[in-house]
Amino acid sequence: MQIATWNVNSLKVRLPHVLDWLAINPVDVLCLQETKLTDDKFPRAELASAGYQVTFCGQKTYNGVAILARDTLAMTDLANGIPGFEDEQKRVIRASVAGVHIICAYIPNGQSLDSDKYQYKLRWLSALVAWLKTELAAHPQLVLTGDFNIAPQDRDVHDPAEWVGQVLVSGPERAAFVAMQELGLVDAFRLFEQADKSFSWWDYRMMAFRRNRGLRIDHVMLSPALAQRCTSCIIDKLPRKQEQPSDHTPVVATLAPA
DNA sequence: ATGGCAATGTTTCATTGA
Numbered sequence: 001m002q003i004a005t006w007n008v009n010s011l012k013v014r015l016p017h018v019l020d021w022l023a024i025n026p027v028d029v030l031c032l033q034e035t036k037l038t039d040d041k042f043p044r045a046e047l048a049s050a051g052y053q054v055t056f057c058g059q060k061t062y063n064g065v066a067i068l069a070r071d072t073l074a075m076t077d078l079a080n081g082i083p084g085f086e087d088e089q090k091r092v093i094r095a096s097v098a099g100v101h102i103i104c105a106y107i108p109n110g111q112s113l114d115s116d117k118y119q120y121k122l123r124w125l126s127a128l129v130a131w132l133k134t135e136l137a138a139h140p141q142l143v144l145t146g147d148f149n150i151a152p153q154d155r156d157v158h159d160p161a162e163w164v165g166q167v168l169v170s171g172p173e174r175a176a177f178v179a180m181q182e183l184g185l186v187d188a189f190r191l192f193e194q195a196d197k198s199f200s201w202w203d204y205r206m207m208a209f210r211r212n213r214g215l216r217i218d219h220v221m222l223s224p225a226l227a228q229r230c231t232s233c234i235i236d237k238l239p240r241k242q243e244q245p246s247d248h249t250p251v252v253a254t255l256a257p258a
Numbered sequence: 259a260t261g262g263c264a265a266t267g268t269t270t271c272a273t274t275g276a
Binding site: 009010012013034036060061062109110111117147149166167168201203204205206207208215217244246247248 | 261262263264265266267273274275276
């Protein structure tokens with residue numbers, strides 16, 4: 001089973017990229033973030049033609065998440081949001097696909113350490129971690145994937161010194177990531193030997209992609225039972241090289257049959 | 259220190275992202 005995540009930065013603009021990518025990479029599950037579409041505008045028919053069933057939850061301009069699953073697989077238990085956490089922003093959606101419990105998340109950016117948005121990010125992360133504890137107990141086969149807006153370690157940052165004092169690398173954010181690991185979730189990418197300076201996001205500005213000035217902030221985290229089955233996790237940089245790309249590129253994890 | 263690039267809204271620039 002292959003599970004991928006991709007922050008597409010507008011599914012309206014990026015639908016052709018997604019369809020092209022799926023044609024080459026027929027993953028079983030693709031989690032999308034920043035669809036930036038209200039539900040009435042979601043391109044359900046186009047994705048159905050490509051062989052994918054969908055569940056989505058979006059809003060105008062900002063946020064928006066979706067899970068695509070091959071239509072040959074059973075997709076059940078559809079829900080969105082973090083239970084008990086009031087949030088107008090559409091950032092979490094979940095579904096069970098062929099018995100694997102998938103949570104697709106777009107964790108807040110935080111803007112800057114002195115921003116209200118940063119406080120919101122920390123509250124949000126706290127709610128997520130508390131909820132994950134019960135989710136993991138209920139669903140031993142669990143994947144948490146998406147745009148975490150957290151670079152877990154300095155090796156996930158092109159120039160750590162340049163990022164000191166900024167969001168995505170702050171102590172409290174990284175502590176939340178560690179808290180997820182302490183619940184048993186495993187950063188699939190780090191199960192394997194990887195090239196130095198592997199990133200999943202590059203700023204549009206300053207030729208950041210060509211200079212590989214990026215961050216690794218998009219993650220696939222696996223419950224212990226699934227980590228045991230994971231045979232690979234790669235970042236696919238090809239979409240980032242295309243015309244009019246998203247600033248993020250897909251991350252793909254492969255699980256061996258149970 | 260600042261802005262650089264891209265998407266969105268109803269736009270003629272502001273806001274947000276990371």
